Amino acid sequence: MKELNELNLPENIKYTKDHEWIDLSKDLVTIGINDYAQDQLGEIVFVELPEVGDTFSQGDEFGSVESVKAVSEIYIPISGEITQINEALEDAPELVNESCYDKGWLIKIKPSDPSQTKDLLDKAAYLKMLKG
Amino acid sequence: MRYLPHTKEDIESMLQITGHKTLENLFDSIPQNLKTNTGINIPDSLSEWDLNSHMIELASKNIPNKNYKYFIGAGSYDHYIPSIIPYLISRSEFMTAYTPYQPEIGQGTLQGIYEFQTMVAQLLGMDIATASHYDGGTALAEAALISLRTHKTANTVAVSNLVHPSHRQIIQTYLRPTQFKMVQIPSTKDGKTDLKALKSMDDLAGICVQSPNFFGNIEDFKQVRQICTDKNALMIASFTEALSYGLLKNPGGFGADIVAGEGQSLGISKSFGGPGLGLLTGTQKQMRNLPGRLVGKTKDINGKRGYVLTLATREQHIRREKATSNICSNNGLCAMTAGIYLATTGKIGIRKIAQLNHDKAIYLQNSLKEVGFIPAFNTPFFNEFVMKVPKGFKTKRNALAKKQSIFAGIDLEPFYPELKNHYLFCATETISKEDIDHLAKEVTS
Amino acid sequence: MTNKPGIGGLKFNESEVWDRSKKGRCAISLPKSDVKESRLDNSLIGDVPDLPQLSELDVVRHYTHLSQWNFGIDSGMYPLGSCTMKYNPKTNEIQANRQGFAAAHPFCGDQFSQGALKLMHTLETFLAHITGFDAVTVQPAAGAHGELTGMLMIHKYHEKNGRQRSKIIIPDTAHGTNPASASLCGYDSVKVSSGPNGILEPDAIAAVMDEDTAGIMITNPNTLGLFENNIKKITDIVHAKGGLVYGDGANMNAIMGVVKPGEIGIDVLHLNLHKTFSTPHGGGGPGAGPVAVNKILEPFLPVPRIVKETTKDKETYKFITHSPDTIGRMHTFYGHFGVLVRAYSYILSLGGKGLCDVSKLAVLNANYIKEKLKGTLNLPYDLPCMHECVFNDRIQKEFGITTMDMAKRLLDYGFHPPTIYFPLVVDGAFMVEPTETESKESIDQFIDAVESIAKEAKTNPEILKSAPHITKVTRLDEVTAARKPCLKG
Secondary structure, three states: OOOHHHOOOOOOOEEOOOOEEEEOOOOOEEEEEOHHHHHHHOOEEEEEOOOOOOEEOOOOEEEEEEEOOOEEEEEOOOOEEEEEEOOHHHHOOOHHHHOOOOOOOOEEEEEOOHHHHHHOEOHHHHHHHHHO | OOOOOOOHHHHHHHHHHHOOOOOHHHHOOOOHHHOOOOOOOOOEOOOHHHHHHHHHHHHHOOOOOOOOEEEOOOOOOOOOOOOHHHHHHOOHHHHOOOOOOOHHHEHHHHHHHHHHHHHHHHHHOOOEEOOOEOOHHHHHHHHHHHHHHHOOOOOEEEEEOOOOHHHHHHHHHHHOOOOOEEEEEOEOOOOOEOHHHHHOOOOOOEEEEEOOOOOOEOOOHHHHHHHHHHHOOEEEEEEOOHHHHHOEOOHHHHOOOEEEEEOOOOOOOOHHHOOOOEEEEEOHHHHHHOOOOOEEEEEEOOOOEEEEEOOHHHOHHHHHHHOOOOOOOOOHHHHHHHHHHHHHHHHHHHHHHHHHHHHHHHHHHHHHHHOOOEEOOOOOEOOEEEEEOOOOHHHHHHHHHHHHOEEEOEEOOOOOOOOOOEEEEEOOOOOOHHHHHHHHHHHHO | OOOOOOOOOOOOOOOOHHHHOOOOOOOOOOOOOOOOOOOOOHHHEOOOOOOOOOOHHHHHHHHHHHHOOEOOOOOOOOOEOOOOOOOOOHHHHHHHOOHHHHOOOOOOOHHHOHHHHHHHHHHHHHHHHHHOOOEEEOOOOOHHHHHHHHHHHHHHHHHHOOOOOOEEEEEOOOOOHHHHHHHHOOOEEEEEOOOOOOOOOHHHHHHHOOOOEEEEEEEOOOOOOOOOOOHHHHHHHHHHOOOEEEEEHHHHHHOOOOOOHHHOOOOEEEOOOOOOOOOOOOOOOOOOOOEEEOOOOHHHOOOOEEEEEEOOOOEEEEEEOOOOOOOOOOOOOOOOHHHHHHHHHHHHHHHHHHHHHHHHHHHHHHHHHHHHHOOOOEOOOOOOOOOOEEEEOHHHHOOOOOHHHHHHHHHHOOOOOOEEOOOOOOOOOEEEOOOOOOOHHHHHHHHHHHHHHHHHHHHOHHHHHOOOOOOOOOOEOHHHHHHOOOOOO
């Protein structure tokens, strides 16, 4: 498993304490699990995603990521409606391991409450949390 | 005691290592007030000789005459079990192994169960078969729960009242503490599920119909499928006589979403009702909703073909309180037995045996008709059917059972109070024409 | 090199069963039909299932070859923690296969099933004596099925009392079936951690127990092989708030004749006949999971129940289905009767005193292994253990060796590995349960093997990482198996 200094944590996105990432730079917000989460889980064999049109409130479980012997629930960092899911993951869940910020994204949502973004962590704050 | 290998010297030298004076001292860490002082009130050890005598005596109280004849089924069927089945299944490598969590030394069980899954899927016409459940009733209860868990709005499952009465009771038991409900679909005068009544039921997550049903009659799965589609409910087909699908069009062929039932007919002894074999199968779409173990094919790191337990994240040992079910084991040895049975009968044998069952049942029904029994329904059946019996039959039936170990039909009144004097008869390939002629003679005289 | 039981051996290739198929073969003997063929309407008839076509010897060779790739208790020591892999006596098979039992139809009626009913009733009485409870049902088909039965009874008990509760307390050492069974009853699991000594502390239970909690599920001895010494205080705390105590009897093999769960505040307990009472595991089942209860819960037992009626000149047994507070039916018929026959025959063979010896020797064997191996492997809880002891890989990690590597290497030495990575509270757990039927010689051989592997971990770690070497296949690609499931041929 990776040491903390080996983790790939881009500066331009935000993180949650449950190891999701969220890209707020466009109108449609993209969400995935970060490098730390995919590394901890190991080889991912299945990703369970919601359906387009489902709505979730901040902190709701919206899906799960599975390795051979573990399941991790994934929680939505901010409230919103699902507008797109990464369908490629159905046949190629390994994309989450190989490219968690790019080809391995999970969902895109239309946020319903922009004020919630203040709870999100930037890279430095997230790393600080990991270090405990 | 011959199972306990420790000599006095062994015990002494081992206690020296553990630092205890006596065997009793091994339990010193348990507070005295928690220990029992009531002993175990069970008789002294029996020698194997005495055990044999005792068990022969007990067993003889069950079936007094060893030339028993069963004209009864109702979920447990008297089929011929070829000699190679008990012989092969007794191999201790199958019998005394644990669940193959170490696949490198469990390939025998794993490949055997993979082949079982394949042949069961083939028999029922489904994409995926699990590695088995406890019995038909518990498998069906799991099927009902799948439909209820996965449906977005409905919280009711409709179950035909011609599904095996015990199966319906198990579903009730499983659903009672939940927010889910079971409603029963009535039956028609033809001894089939009343599909008109079903059409008027709404908000259903699943619809469960057994075929051949408890009366032995063949249901109209084509219509059931249509109704399920119209109502956006999962179609759950069930059965208690697995061999019928050696002859009948299978539920997968009609587009069932889940098929669950009892596989005891596939080489497993009746054994007073258990262990049997719960079969639970689904379409590809249901793969991750199916509870219970699944074996998958893969390769080892040298590229050699091998098998493992897979998709384990659905199960309790990983997902704990969020698992698809609490089931841990499967009836592995019974599944292996069924696998061997299906390989033994094969494509040729299974059709012949199934046809033979049907032929004998028809002959039995005709013979009973000639001596005053009246068919309750005029509906095609496989190897079971309902007859209205002549006056005085009950007494004759008991005498036959007592004197000759012939069991002629099951009284349906306890299950369906409106069916007074109606009995459920069954004939399998183990019944000869002579047996049937004898029965017909006995019930007339 | 130590004198190990496992060496290489002749291994056969064996294809999948349908690859042996040749059109026209059939391995079953079919009688000549003595009645006329009756055709069903064509619309009802299906295609013939495409099953393999084999001769009888094809079938025998195929399954014989498969069996040779398996390891069973009869092959060698199987110290799988929490599973109680003791010797399965052969006489029990003979008894269960007697025609009177194996050919008994479940609907013959009580009058013609007296042998079966008497056996089940007597077994219930035996199990009640062993566990200290008032009543037993032998209907549940497996341990997990027994758990569900017990939890349904607790649920119904609270319902009958007029107020349902929403939670259940479950220790972090519990089997996964515990929380899963509680979920099926609609209870949320409240996890409590065991204390620094690996057992539950009364304060931790008192902190979470309230009047919205249905009870607690406790495994005693727990999955660390330790006896829950605070059990009485804990059951008092739970009872004081109106809760009930569920006992997971998976580890009953440690305490027969020493502790009776029914006497120390447990309200309901399931047993695993395939563990404590030696019925074969069958490569995954069938087992049986009888449930024992005290007077409070007796009315809720599943139906049918068996009752004995004694008149002047005879005893008769019968099923009763009418029981107003019952949770209902759990099995299509009466449970795994064939398994019950084996357990009954085992209990009679051992006798009351023999069963007490079983527990003493099981605990002796485990403590012996614990003492002998505790320098070789790390022992997170160095306390007197019951029937099993839990080590881990802390010492070997220094050489990059994990519990998994040691387990796989044990295969090359001819042993089934212990349970690994369970209980979850021990990182890299290596859980050894020798059972009472292993002799000192086989245990010493196992100890030698583990010591030898620990040496290899230092001197030749590669041989562990690439183990096993002499099995039919080596480590399997479980990732691809789960990503692209291939569940049939």
